[in-house]
Amino acid sequence: MGRSFAAYIALLGVVPLLYSPLLAQSRAKATNIPLIPYESVPNFFKHPPGIYTGENMGIATNSNGNIYIYHRANETRLFEYTPQGSFVREIGRGNYGFSFAHSVRVDAQDNIWAVDEGTNMLVKFNPEGKVSMVVGRRPDPIFQLTNMPGTGAFSGANRNYEFDRQTDVAFDQQGNIFVSDGYGDARVVKYDKNGRFVKAVGTRGTGNLQLNTPHSIATDFQGNVYVGDRGNARVQVLDNNLNWKANYDQVGNPWAVCVSGGSGPDNPGKQYLYASNSWPDSAPAAATEFTGEVYKMELDGTIIGKFGKAGKATGEFATIHQMDCRNADIIYTAEINNCRSQKILLKSQTSRASGR
Numbered sequence: 001m002g003r004s005f006a007a008y009i010a011l012l013g014v015v016p017l018l019y020s021p022l023l024a025q026s027r028a029k030a031t032n033i034p035l036i037p038y039e040s041v042p043n044f045f046k047h048p049p050g051i052y053t054g055e056n057m058g059i060a061t062n063s064n065g066n067i068y069i070y071h072r073a074n075e076t077r078l079f080e081y082t083p084q085g086s087f088v089r090e091i092g093r094g095n096y097g098f099s100f101a102h103s104v105r106v107d108a109q110d111n112i113w114a115v116d117e118g119t120n121m122l123v124k125f126n127p128e129g130k131v132s133m134v135v136g137r138r139p140d141p142i143f144q145l146t147n148m149p150g151t152g153a154f155s156g157a158n159r160n161y162e163f164d165r166q167t168d169v170a171f172d173q174q175g176n177i178f179v180s181d182g183y184g185d186a187r188v189v190k191y192d193k194n195g196r197f198v199k200a201v202g203t204r205g206t207g208n209l210q211l212n213t214p215h216s217i218a219t220d221f222q223g224n225v226y227v228g229d230r231g232n233a234r235v236q237v238l239d240n241n242l243n244w245k246a247n248y249d250q251v252g253n254p255w256a257v258c259v260s261g262g263s264g265p266d267n268p269g270k271q272y273l274y275a276s277n278s279w280p281d282s283a284p285a286a287a288t289e290f291t292g293e294v295y296k297m298e299l300d301g302t303i304i305g306k307f308g309k310a311g312k313a314t315g316e317f318a319t320i321h322q323m324d325c326r327n328a329d330i331i332y333t334a335e336i337n338n339c340r341s342q343k344i345l346l347k348s349q350t351s352r353a354s355g356r
Contacts, residue, residue: 025280026233027290028252036296036305037347040315044085044343045069051087053079056341058104058115058322059334062127063262067324067332069341070104070114078104078114085343089129097123097134103168103216103322107175108264117165117182135177135195136163155184156204160197163189168216168322172223172240173264180214180227188214188227190242201242206232208244216322218259220271220299228254228275235275235301248301252277252291256320259299260328272304272328273297276320279310281336283318292317294331296346305349312338 045067047053054073061067065083068091070076076098080088091112092098100118107113111132112125124133155164164184171177175193187202188211202211212231219225223240234249235257255278261268279292292310294317297303308317318337325331331344 025277025287025291026252028250028277028293028295030250030295030303030306033295033303034305034349036307036349038307038315039345039347041085041343041345042314045081045087045341046085047087051079053077053341054339055101055336056321056334056339057101057336059324059332059341060104060106060112060322061262061324061326061332062106062110062112063108064110067341068104068106068112069334070101071334071339072101076101076116076118078112091125091129092123092131095123095131096138097121097131099138102166105169105171106263107171108173108262113169115166115169115179117167120163120166122163122166122169122177122179133195135179135191136161136166152184154186154204157185158187158200160189160200167214168228170217170219170225171263172219173221174223176240178217178219178225180217182215183213186211186214188217188225188238188242199242201238208236208247209238211236215255216257218257218273219263220259220273221261221264221267224299226257226259226273228257230254235273237301246301248273248275248297250301250303251275251295251297252293256323258323258325260325262326270328271299272325273299273301274323274325274331276317276323276333278320279318279337281319281321283337292320294320294323307344307346314342315344317342 053071058070067081078091102117103115110127114123119138121136126132163181166182168180177191179189186204189200190198215230216228225238227236233253234247237246254275256276261271276294288310293306295306322334329346
């Protein structure tokens, strides 16, 4: 009994070291940015009696307009809705890859990809909801005794087929897979369409091709990669071979990024980049004055406008964790602190200005 108690005390001594604090959210550098008029569709998502969502972590749409929400309730769950917001079904409940939801994306073939930071796994579901691929490996249960899902010290392990609390996934027109990894690592990983490792770049730091919590990732039709480098308060732009191209550092700490037009295969024409300077999930009152807004940009980083503010009311945002912008004028937001998602309709702007 004494030995067990001593081990328990030792474990308590280790656990605090496994948590790394989130850097303070930044006020965006961009000023005098036009406001984009918008409205939130009230009570858009509709559930059967007894069905609720917890912390809404991920949101995505498919080519038919159906919507997927990946959320943390009493357990991690993935729901599907019609384009009108009505509940359709649950996907993947109880599978080994679900533990601590982080994001969800849909590829050009309408496969649904769940990104789970608790299991260090990407789970690919076909449109019928059957598992068709996994990338990554769930930690052994004994390891998770001291590394509960959603915690863990930075490792920088950079393993080809293992993640350390990866955060998001994106795809190019050839079906290549790009992963932002993440909390326990500081890199972007590229796989081919069959899940074979191609390349990884990134170390922790503030230079080009260095990252501090790469929290979100998106691609454009040309194959460029946009990484929400949240801890460094910038979006890093990489080419398709993961070479550095540019930094966009005017829009605060990007918790979520998305590129309009969907993931292919058809050319979407004009595309825009959106980035959310989200109100932190610790909900500091003072930060409501300078966070919560979403920026709309040209792909070269020129800022077109912004919309939204921090808050709990309809049309306000309490920690946007992921966005879907398949349609450039319809933004779906997944919010942690409000335990909800919203459908946002953007309206025409009367003036335009640019900033970098």
